[in-house]
Amino acid sequence: MLNLPESQKLPGNQRFSENQKPYIELSVVMPCLNEAETLETCINKVQEYFAQYDISGEVVIADNGSTDGSPAIAKQMGVRVIDVKEKGYGSALMGGIRAAQGEYIIMGDADDSYDFTNLTPFLKKLREGYDLVMGNRFKGGIKPGAMPRLHKYLGNPVLTWIGRLLFPSPCGDFHCGLRGFRRDVIAKLNLRTTGMEFASEMVVKASLYKLRITEVPTTLSPDGRSHPPHLRSWRDGWRHLRFLLLYSPRWLFLYPGVLLMLVGFISSFLLLSSPRVHTLLYSSTAIIIGFQTMIFALFTQVFAISEGLLPENRRLNKVLRYINLEIGLIVGSILLLVGIIGSMYAFGVWEANSFGSLNPSQMMRIIIPVETCLALGFEIILSSFFLSILGLKRR
Incomplete structure (x- = not known):
């Protein structure tokens, strides 16, 4: 007063x-x-x-x-x-x-x-x-x-x-x-x-x-x-x-994404030596969806702060010091390389069998993780570019 x-x-x-x-x-x-x-x-x-x-x-x-x-x-x-x-x-x-x-x-x-x-x-x-x-x-x-x-x-x-x-x-x-x-x-x-x-x-x-x-x-x-x-x-x-x-990207995107990725990774690890390849496919899908959901959380937070909808977040600023375009390109390229090498290995197995019929249970345990690496690699690279666009300084 x-x-x-x-x-x-x-x-x-x-x-x-x-x-x-x-x-x-x-x-x-x-x-x-x-x-x-x-x-x-x-x-x-x-x-x-x-x-x-x-x-x-x-x-x-x-x-x-x-x-x-x-x-x-x-x-x-x-x-x-x-x-x-x-x-x-x-x-x-x-x-x-x-x-x-x-x-x-x-x-x-x-x-x-x-x-x-x-x-x-x-x-x-x-x-x-x-x-x-x-x-x-x-x-x-x-x-x-x-x-x-x-x-x-x-x-x-x-x-x-x-x-x-x-x-x-x-x-x-x-x-x-x-x-x-x-x-x-x-x-x-x-x-x-x-x-x-x-x-x-x-x-x-x-x-x-x-x-x-x-x-x-x-x-x-x-x-x-x-x-x-x-x-x-x-x-x-x-x-x-x-x-x-x-107004809560953490609860809307981040926490569900972390949960999906965690469940997907654990179940995929346990199923790699199992003949239940259909369940392995669902686990791989959970990893991809979970990662995409977490990326949505990051995009939403950065955009909302830049537009003045949410206040500055110190923890996010610290994370963004280490998550940038260059790091994203490196990590994404490594995953792509793993996926390409894995694909070449699977192709070699098919070639060794004269391009004939293969054991689906055995091959899917190779193909599913390989395709997961390829998908995550592309997502990380593209997301890194988009995150850099959101982070551009505005007048």
Whole structure:
């Protein structure tokens, strides 16, 4: 919080900063799409909270194309209305966040399901220096009828568990719509999603960039609208899950790839002296697919970092010091050479038998490892070139 000299403080909740512009400590941002039934109630609660606790604050309504007169209601109540053309929950919130002038921002839905008269726990933590303060509805209390059973017992708990598994986050409720954050810090995260997965993106990026995160209990009440909620359970749940996976190349690609390669190598080694050549073929396929999956993890990580989607990774940078085009060409060429020599040996065995019939079990134990070496050799060489392209410096 800005520490202003007493001479710059005015009676009530309005203050001036050093450049003589009104200082706003807290902006409450509400996304709005046809919320005429509840919008006035929500604004009244925020304004009463500001007055009761002498908060220098503002209310920002991020309207996303309402046709029920919601913007007019907000303007009549003297709050700012931001017209956000691009559709989506995330788009509306980002429009409101960009327009907000407060040092801190608390965002919350305009359906009267959150208690805007009890924002002090959020503001207190922000004043203590936390960058993101999440509400936790499961700790604060979910009133009867406020959340569908599917969301309460399956959707939110499962997605939160997956999020905490994939990312180092302390949040016990990834999707709580009431949360506070420092405006300048969150702006640097470059949040991009436009839909409901915006809620997950904020938590994920804040965790990846090692921001100071905490949570406070908050209550959830049944919303005051007569029309159905904008949330679509299965569609939006899948979008959240997809986002979590796409932002974790390790779990999506690396770990499954390592597992496949490990199983493939062990089983291939055990089967080389066995007549079960068909199983050996599956083991070889597992090695190739596993290697390709691991390469996808590397490509995804490098691309996401270069595009600013993920933060710099020190361990990856160390790995890339040793994995470069030249090393890839050498390793790939060695595997190709092994494959070519093995192919020549197999051809020699066929020639020794006058190009006649061979024992399939015996020959496949030679051919399968040889073809695996050829495939891996080509993949390593081509992947090394592609990785070098991704690593080119950009202006």
